[in-house]
Each structure stands twice: as structure tokens, then as C-alpha cells.
Amino acid sequence: MLDNATAWTVLDAVLDPEVPVLSVVELGIVRAVSVDAMTGAADVVVTPTYSGCPATEVIADAIRDALLAAGATQVAVRTQLEPAWTTDWLAPGAAEKLRAYGIAPPGARADGAAVVRFVPRRPPCPRCGSRATEQLSRFGATACKALYRCTDCREPFEHFKPI
Amino acid sequence: MDAVTTTPALDAASLLRLGDNALILGQRLSELCGHGPVLEEDIATTNIALDLIGQARLLLALAGQREGRGRDEDALAFLRDAADFRNVTLVELPNGDFAQVMLRVFLMSSFQVLAWEALSGSNDADVAGIAVRSVKEARYHAEHSGEWVIRLGDGTDASRARMLAALDALWPYTAELFVDDAVDAAAAAAGTGVVWASLQPTWRQRVEPVLAEATLPVPAATPFRSRGRFGVHSEHLGHLLAGMQQLHRAHPGATW
Numbered sequence: 176m177l178d179n180a181t182a183w184t185v186l187d188a189v190l191d192p193e194v195p196v197l198s199v200v201e202l203g204i205v206r207a208v209s210v211d212a213m214t215g216a217a218d219v220v221v222t223p224t225y226s227g228c229p230a231t232e233v234i235a236d237a238i239r240d241a242l243l244a245a246g247a248t249q250v251a252v253r254t255q256l257e258p259a260w261t262t263d264w265l266a267p268g269a270a271e272k273l274r275a276y277g278i279a280p281p282g283a284r285a286d287g288a289a290v291v292r293f294v295p296r297r298p299p300c301p302r303c304g305s306r307a308t309e310q311l312s313r314f315g316a317t318a319c320k321a322l323y324r325c326t327d328c329r330e331p332f333e334h335f336k337p338i
Numbered sequence: 339m340d341a342v343t344t345t346p347a348l349d350a351a352s353l354l355r356l357g358d359n360a361l362i363l364g365q366r367l368s369e370l371c372g373h374g375p376v377l378e379e380d381i382a383t384t385n386i387a388l389d390l391i392g393q394a395r396l397l398l399a400l401a402g403q404r405e406g407r408g409r410d411e412d413a414l415a416f417l418r419d420a421a422d423f424r425n426v427t428l429v430e431l432p433n434g435d436f437a438q439v440m441l442r443v444f445l446m447s448s449f450q451v452l453a454w455e456a457l458s459g460s461n462d463a464d465v466a467g468i469a470v471r472s473v474k475e476a477r478y479h480a481e482h483s484g485e486w487v488i489r490l491g492d493g494t495d496a497s498r499a500r501m502l503a504a505l506d507a508l509w510p511y512t513a514e515l516f517v518d519d520a521v522d523a524a525a526a527a528a529g530t531g532v533v534w535a536s537l538q539p540t541w542r543q544r545v546e547p548v549l550a551e552a553t554l555p556v557p558a559a560t561p562f563r564s565r566g567r568f569g570v571h572s573e574h575l576g577h578l579l580a581g582m583q584q585l586h587r588a589h590p591g592a593t594w
Binding site: 225226229255257260315316322 | 378388390472
């Protein structure tokens with residue numbers, strides 16, 4: 176029978192479809208998992224990253240499929256909005272995995288800070304480590320990323336936006 | 339026996355006003371998909387649209403539950419006629435040129451930042467949950483559009499002329515954002531909603547420095563009041579809905 180600890184392990188192998196080096200657990204969107212010891216039914220609470228993130232439904236399906244395959248009798252995936260997801264919830268090893276994949280990880284978020292205009296955030300290049308980087312596009316291929324380039328190694332890269 | 343406690347809940351009418359603002363602005367911005375002036379701004383406007391439509395979906399789903407007439411977010415988005423929409427007129431106006439697109443996002447998202455900050459403290463836990471999520475998105479939208487307002491306002495003669503024209507066109511419609519009626523007053527009194535008029539001084543404190551940096555004048559107040567939030571819309575909303583609702587109405591219940 177599936178137990179809570181095993182369920183967490185199973186979910187730690189379910190990868191985010193847009194950032195396929197991080198699991199949904201490492202991404203910090205799985206808030207709670209409980210498996211009913213009597214019935215084997217699993218209840219998973221997920222907090223979405225962005226309101227309109229198109230991957231949300233794909234992730235819920237992947238969670239459901241993985242837990243059913245691991246022996247859950249049924250799976251309920253519920254959405255919890257509060258507290259809102261933040262990049263602070265990324266697992267400790269997530270930054271290094273992102274960097275190795277070519278995505279600059281989010282730095283500390285500036286929560287509640289006033290909008291500072293024309294002060295560029297400069298994530299270091301994930302390929303060569305240079306801080307000589309510039310923003311190409313504030314919005315990227317997914318809601319959670321922006322596009323940058325390194326002016327030293329000349330490579331473009333994505334930056335996981337801190338929120 | 340335990341006392342019966344009622345959970346504070348924002349009413350369906352107020353939720354429709356919030357949800358329709360997000361939905362209609364999202365729909366307008368999505369018109370730029372494949373038509374942005376440069377690739378980066380094509381992606382930006384459609385990403386902002388995606389955030390807004392995501393917010394609208396949460397708000398309209400909640401409105402449907404609270405209303406108790408069996409309408410879900412799709413029924414509310416696709417099966418209402420113009421007179422039943424409750425968005426401010428500002429968001430339904432045609433896009434116009436890129437200056438007008440970015441100025442509208444700036445004026446509206448600056449308002450939404452304040453609205454979501456205030457609603458983060460709502461007694462209604464569902465609304466507060468949507469608000470704390472949405473405020474982060476709105477801040478990013480305000481930052482991006484605000485930089486364009488500065489860049490175009492303090493840019494070339496041509497870009498400045500366009501931004502001045504956009505400001506003339508849009509500014510009178512911002513007054514509606516801060517008009518309260520009995521629905522708003524009741525929600526604010528219950529601690530679930532906000533007195534919109536109370537946000538106006540802070541909104542001006544946030545918007546005016548950006549206009550100043552853009553070397554744009556703050557337009558004078560006029561007595562004009564649009565009334566989209568109360569169901570009195572411009573001619574433009576019907577045309578927008580015709581495009582937005584056509585597919586759903588031609589194929590009711592279709593899914594993919």
C-alpha cells in the first residue's frame with residue numbers, strides 16, 4: 176500500500192513540463208500529500224506558480240498518473256492559492272540544477288518593494304558565470320522566465336524570475 | 339451547541355466586476371498575438387494577457403459559485419451579453435497604437451496593484467488568495483508598461499506625440515475606477531471589498547511620477563464618467579464579445 180513518504184518520493188520524480196530538470200516537489204508547488212491508510216486514496220494540494228500558467232493542468236494530470244501507477248486507489252489534486260507560490264520555495268538544490276540546464280536561477284525576491292525603474296537585474300550567465308549580462312525580453316517562453324544574454328560569452332539564456 | 343458562524347464572502351456582483359476587468363483587458367491584449375511591433379512585445383502582451391485571463395478564470399469561477407445559478411467561468415465569459423458585463427469602460431476600448439496599448443496596461447495595472455494589495459487583506463479567504471497571487475503579476479505588468487510610457491513619452495517627437503494622444507484618449511476613462519456604488523460600499527463595510535475612491539490618492543502617487551519622468555503632463559480632471567462597471571458600455575464591447583464568444587456559441591459544450 177502506498178504511504179505518505181512513498182507518495183512524496185513518487186512526486187519527486189514528476190518533472191515540470193516546462194522546466195524538465197525540476198520535479199514538482201523541487202519547484203515547491205506541492206504543498207501537502209496525504210494517503211488514506213485505509214482506502215489508499217491520495218489527496219494532493221498544489222499551489223500554482225502563475226494564475227494563467229498553462230502547465231497547471233498538465234502537472235495535475237502527471238501527478239494523478241504517477242500516484243495511480245504507484246498504487247493509489249484514487250487521487251484528488253486540489254488547488255490552494257494562499258499563501259501564494261514564491262520562488263523562495265524552490266528546493267535547496269534547485270538553483271544548481273537550473274544553472275546546469277542553462278537557466279539562470281532566481282535570486283532573492285524583492286517582495287513588496289517599490290518598483291525601481293531602469294535598474295537592471297543582472298543574473299550571472301549560467302554558462303560562463305559572467306555578470307556582464309543584459310535583458311533581451313522581460314517576458315520569455317513561459318510565464319516564469321525572462322530572456323537575457325551574456326555579453327562575454329555571447330550566449331542567450333533564460334532567467335527564472337524571482338517572485 | 340456551537341454558534342453558527344458565517345464565513346465572510348465577497349458577493350457575486352463584486353466578483354464579476356473584478357473578473358470582467360481582467361477578462362476584457364486580457365482579451366484586448368491577446369489581439370496582439372502575432373501582431374506585436376517586435377517579437378519581445380508580442381510575447382510581453384500575450385504573457386500579460388495570459389496572467390489576466392488566469393486571474394479572470396479564478397474570479398469568474400468564484401462568482402459563479404457565489405451566484406448559485408449553476409454558471410461556471412465559461413458560461414459567464416461566453417454566454418453573457420454586453421449589458422451583463424461589469425468591466426470598466428477603459429479596458430474595452432480598442433487597442434489603438436502601441437503607445438495606447440502600453441499606456442492602458444500601465445494605468446490599469448497600477449490600479450490593479452493597489453486593488454490586489456487591498457484585497458489581500460479581505461475577510462474573504464478565497465478573494466485574499468487570488469489577490470496575493472495576482473498582485474505579483476500586476477506589479478510586473480506595471481513595471482514593464484511603465485518603462486514603455488517613459489521611453490515613448492520622453493522619446494522622439496513621433497513617439498511623444500503618440501503618447502500624448504494616448505493620454506488624452508484614455509485618461510478621462512480612469513475616473514470610473516474610483517467610483518463606488520451601494521454594492522461596493524456593502525462589500526467594503528463587510529470587510530470583504532474595498533472603497534475604490536480611497537485608492538485614488540495612492541494611484542495618483544504611483545502614476546504621476548512616471549508621467550513626470552516621461553515628460554508627460556497630468557491631464558486635467560473632467561466631469562466625464564464612463565459607467566461600464568454598472569453595465570453601461572461603449573459600442574466597442576459588443577464587437578469584442580462577438581469575436582471572443584463566437585466559437586463557444588457556435589459549438590456549445592465543445593472541449594479539446
